Amino acid sequence: MRPTQTFIDLIRTVKVDNASDVIARLRALAAADREPGRRGAMRRHLETLAFRFEGDDRLGDAAEIYDLIATLAPGDQARWTRKAGAARLRDLCARGRFDEAETYVAQLRADGDAPALIQDGLATLLRLGWAHECRNQPEPCLHCYRLAYDLNGGDAGVTTEDGDRLSTKVKNLRRLLLDTLLEDGRFEAAIALHETTRHVTGSGPLEAYDIVSVQDLAAAGGARSITMLPERRIAAPELRFWEKPPALRSEPGSLDIPAQYLAFLDDARAYPRSNVVIAGGKLVYDLAAHPRRPDILLQDGLNPDQIMTAAFGADRALVEVPEDALAVEAGLMMFGLQSRNYGHWFCEFVPRMLAYNDPRCPDGIPLCIDDHMPGSHAEILGLLDTRDRPVITLPPKPVAFGLLGMAPVPAFFPFDMKPGRPFYDTVWPADVFAAVRQLILDRAAARGILSGRTDRRLFISRKAFSQRALVNEAEIAERLRPLGFDVIYPETMSFLEQVEAFHSAALVVGSSSSALSNALFCRPGCRILGLIHEELSFNFRGYTSFIEAGGARILFLRGRTLPRPGVHAFHVSYTVDPGQVVAAVAALETETATGAPAGFAVQAADDRPIRVPDREPARSRTAAKAGAARVDPDRLARVGTLAAGRHKGAQAGLCALEAVAYVAGEPHSDQPACASPSLAAFIRTLSDRLPQDARDALILPLVPRLVGTRGSEALERRRVALVVDWLVRTHVPAWFRLAKLNVEADELADRPALADVADLAAWCDHLKRARKRAAVANPTLRQTGAGVRAAAWDAAHQAAWAAIRDDLDAAGPRILAAGWDAAYAAAYAAARAWGKAPLEPTRRALQDSVLALVERMIELPEADLREPEAGEADPSSDAATHPPVCYDAEARA
Template sequence: MSEGVQGTEQIMRPTEIFIDLIRTVTRDNASEMVERLRSRAAAEDRTGAESAAIRRHLEALAFRLEGDDHLGTASDIYDLIGSLVPDGREHWTRAAALARLRDLCGRARFEEASAYVASLRVEDATPALIQDGVAILLRLGWAHEFRNEHGPCLQCYRLAYELNGGDAGVTTEDGDRLSTKVKNLRRLRLDALLEKGQFAAAIAVHGGTRHITGSGPLAAYDMVSVAALVASGGARYTEVLPARRVGAPALRFWEAPPALRSEAGGLDMPAQYLAFLDGCQAFPRSNVVIAGDKLVYDLAAHPRRSDILLQDGLNPDQIMTASFGATRALVEVPESTQTVEAGLMMFGFQSRNYGHWLLEFAPRMLSYNNPRCPDGIPLCIDDHMPDSHEEILRLLDTRDRPVIKLPPKPVEFGLLGMAPVPAFFPFDMKPGRPFYDTVWPADIFAAVRSLILDRARERGILSGRNDRRLFISRKAFTQRALVNETEIAERLRPLGFEVIYPETMSFLEQVATFHSAAVVVGSCSSALCNALFCRPGCRILGLIHEELSFNFRGYTSCIEPSGAQILFLRGRTLHRPGVHAFHVSYTVDPGEVISAIAALEHELVFGTSAGGSISDAASRPVSVWDDGTPLSREHSSTSAEPERVDRERLTHLTTLAAGPHEASGEGLCAMEAVAYLAGEPHSDQPACASPSIAAFIQTWSDGLPQEERDQLILPLVPRMIGTRASEVLERQRIAMVADWLVRTHVPAWFRLAKLNVEADELADRPELTDVAELASLCDHLKRARKRAAVANLTLRQTGSAVRAAAWDAAQQAAWITVRDALEAEGPALLAAGWDSAYAAAYAAARAYGKVPLEPTRRALEQSAFALLERMIEARDPDWAETDAPAAQHGADLRP
């Protein structure tokens, strides 16, 4: 070899060797080779052309490593490129940082990721790097959220918040602030860890995120009742009233008594006590008290506690958060505290609400008035309560105690006196459990009533009148609104009713007003609790929506001690998915109100009972699925059946099959069973039944499992007889189904997918009274379908899960019912119907993997059941008496 060639080879060899090293990097030796490359790069000088060649090879290597999911090594390569290339170093630094973030998060090394994010902030990273890093973390978080992986999702959003330096200018894929996401996900994560008993892990999760929401530290406590704390020597205890059994309330309904879906509250009342705790911590606006390593809360330690939602931390007024496990709880405590030497506990969860205050808090004063409670100890209340609450407190206090208003800060009590809620009263039940309808003890509320009325007489407040007719307005409230209140008020005024607005009155004014009444009509709300102060014999007409899980026993039992009697009149629910079933708005037929009032007044004069009674001892609870959704509205023995039902055959009808069948001996589907009970020839198209209702029920029944078919559809079979009506009414019934699909079914899935604006646009449209009116919604439904399909997984990817929810048996039944009518109206309306179906399906697919679909499907199935009942109850205005069932709801009980 010539000397010239040798010289050239020697000159080129360092770069060639470097490139050869790059080519030998594999997945197995990548980390080691990167260090060799870094050492060689630092030891050699190169020309610009050589550096450019090496940069290209390193860039290709980094790209290959990223493809092999060696993100950490790729990050090292990008760092190396940045050290070799003076120009554009910022670009490579950013690429290295982004690969590092993806690597650490992908391997769930979130502590290292936190330190890395902190180092980027300290090094004053460029805005572009911060922006790109936040975008990557948001994408990672969204992917985890979509897969319902709350732990890593929480960490990614937390890192994005820290890298961004806060919420400013950043929202998640579904429009939430990062701090909101962190707070919500942290709660889900804590609950999941508590179920597994992993308290240390839960505390660690909280510790890493509490700086984002300004939360206090978290600690674990054993949950105990006051009695258990006393038994362990942690408190002093005096029993004021022993445990005892009370009678069941007598529930009365204007309609034929329905089968309630709630669980009847227990009749064994707890002892009323007076307890004193030394050196404890309590929280205004919460029911939780901390004594040493114990969380003292009767409700949390109750045997039924596993079924109920304790709610601490879910109310915006709460100052602390508690996540409750099986026997222990995690409590998040704000660090700023105040000190009170001694106090009596009259603060707590929902103390601001009038009904809760009157039922849960006011009766405690009976214990604090007891001679065994020392004088001079102040009453401690929440500082956000209205004047009426303090007025009640002053009236009930027989010892003239000072009052301390507690701001929302934890309180260190030297001595804390406690008294219990008069009955077991959960705020709400966990999903899947029937609502617990508390029965309030008459002896306690009779004592409260007597004390209040005595004080009112002392002040000369009570009049001698006992003939006033009152209609309670609820116009000031948006929840549980009586939508046609004005219409009812106008119908009642000529009958001598005066409209009252309790929220504008002092408490004693309300007491005096109710005490002077002979008849009271009003929505079942907090104001109706004032019926406790009515005179014996007063009649109450409680207006309410259709929800059969409502606390009918609660209202009856808190009113009964006065000697007044309440009759419930259920109206029509205005369904709105996402609103708690107790708080939905509703309408009531004014004619029904007038008839019920006439019956109550007839009852007063002649003693003939208005409405129908229901006894807990005689009624069976309604079956529920594991998630608590009612399967059926079973009829009590007093329900009136249509005339043409063959009662002997009805006793033999115990199950339904999926049809059709050649003969009755092979089994009966829903509509074949209708023909059987009506004495018609075997057929799945009975002449006595409405075709639209038949189409709905038959499709729904055939799509259900056997157990659910028998529990849900079987009770409806006898009610189908006699529903055939005019073509006008059939068209109205079909319009009811179309209205449900568009204004209830689609918005429910849209709200689950966080498309709230689009959901409201459909839900707030006027009710469809004819299928042809769907023409006005064609454009709206088309836009809704397109909006739901944006940035969504394809239906092919989520098909089976989505079909089980958005296209379940109830939705299919509704579609079958309206399809022919839509097709008859023309292609535009048929297309609108398909847009409605696909909009719901796309929205369900959009929500799939992020939130459970099943609760929405269950809620819609319950809503569809209510729709069916409205279709069954709808009648022609000129309905012939000879064709009618023997009695509609309560008709035989009316004057």
């Protein structure tokens, strides 16, 4: 039986502007007509109308119709109620009305009869979240996953499309969004975002504070400050390396040292295990921040010791409002971020005792320390404290101080930095640490600890540590024992036992770690051999300035890094050639006996960022000389295999580049004058990181072809551009496609080819977005296994990075950051694909691709390097004849 004509006419005339009124009239007609046959026909017409509404994305109207259908179908009411609920949730999310969606989710959670609606809503939100994630829409994605978390009542039993927990997604997405908001100075929006997600992270509300220094606060009458040492200029440290001086990539610390002060703040709030202090409605944060570093850090559970959430902008910060604060009448601040770490403790905390021992600091005020500090820290406090102050151990909770005494770190040491920005290599003032050293030595002498020996040889073990591990430590120790070295294990010794050991030494060898910082107590003239990995952004200046404050001299010997993506560059493990260690020890002995300096000196630090020296002098050797290079066929016939690493002579083996020098008749070297520097850097790294069979099969045939490849500066720039282009248009898209990030992969692969490194400036935003997009699912590579790290940072990737990193650095921080974004985007994408797709086919395909890239670099002719006319294709461009390659199990459509 047909429904009434009025009912049908209403359905026919419904429009966007009258939908609400028409639906209300349809509901009234349906309620008034009780005839079963007509009610069934009404239901069928309404189903069609709902389908039409859904097709027009009018999901709210569709939900109203589904609710109406449920009243007409008592036997099938649950089905239509569920469809109405799903449509309503989709509508609210699609229109960004997440507050209303939150209310609706709360209603569903409170309704004990709605388990089916909850399951449908959960499925709907997961689908919406994943769709937003695939479209790189982090804000609606965050809200969908957050609502799904709330609707499910937590993580239990639910994962996202790519296997992550909902809470993990919410935390990662909120970090991305908060970073963006803080960069734009939108603090109120950041607070609002935090309010919607803080129940997932378990943190309290945030409040915005202006960031000030203690001196600024004192000038405004909010603190009392006493100057202990005035601002002053200090000398730059003289760095020495066993090998030829490398071009350091860190930013040298300032030689203008801020004033050392003793300050007192009334009614201050502080957070143990952090450097955050709130006083007078301001955030006092000059203990670790530097005005040249406008970096933003979101502390959101990243540090295991952290007890609060904070997000820092350039001049304002958001800090979690403390709850249930511990009340302390008065205290001197000896607590803070990284206080349990020995290196940070000695550099940033111990010098404060000079101020607290000063007569101008009142007696009786306790020293306040974190409760997680090891016993050695208490031992050091006992040695340094000349006033017999009580010690208060603070639990991990906010503290309200009636009076808080503060003293600064001796120099700025900013560790709150984002990836891709140059590390700030702090230079420590010798006057402060010489005073600390003398105080401790005087106390040790008074206790009869110092033996008076001056001839010990020490090898400092790092066997007990997993980070920055010297992997072949045992082998080195065996080579040093016959030379009279004692192996000591600092973690088994008291602090004073370590002081005595170093003070009695004439020669010390050890990993450049916290334990080696005790070389501060060595006698003047003692020689230190600091072993370290390859990373050139390491804080070499910091180590040198700290250790040499006591008169010792340090020589760095860099080994071979064992790559571990996701681990901070400072903390990767490494190996060192024992033969080089023995040779460096002999050179230091000669230096002591004759005064002939060992190793090579590098550029002194100043107040400007170091730039990689222009390679033009090295490359500008005449083309005639380079072009005249010839392969000696007899020598080539004698090269039957390639070894990894450098060698003292051809009789000890030949690496790829040493073989090039050998067959060209040059002196033994892994930097042959006849070879292109960019190709040499590429092949050197690629060859060393391949297994033996692959090295001989793939690299050995290239040896004669590298002879005579050195060319002009323009040719080298174009070769480097080819590598950068491969990295961002082939390498990154390959991993993105494996991770099903096809839209982002296409965006990069389809961009115009790079003709020069400077062209990367136009890619910065794209690569930054790509990195963030890939990081959404897995922000830390530490969560993945060795297989994914080895795949994403394989030999091909490392070779490309070795060939371009100096040029990226020389091009400026923005372009260097873009290079890091490309590198980490690939690693994050591989982590995202891990466990869902085989990684090895992509890795092998990229290895084949990179060999083709080497061929193009070799074949690139000098004559084609004219500038192309406007609109003309670049004849030497990779893209001119070689489009980006798709490396995935699923071919790109």
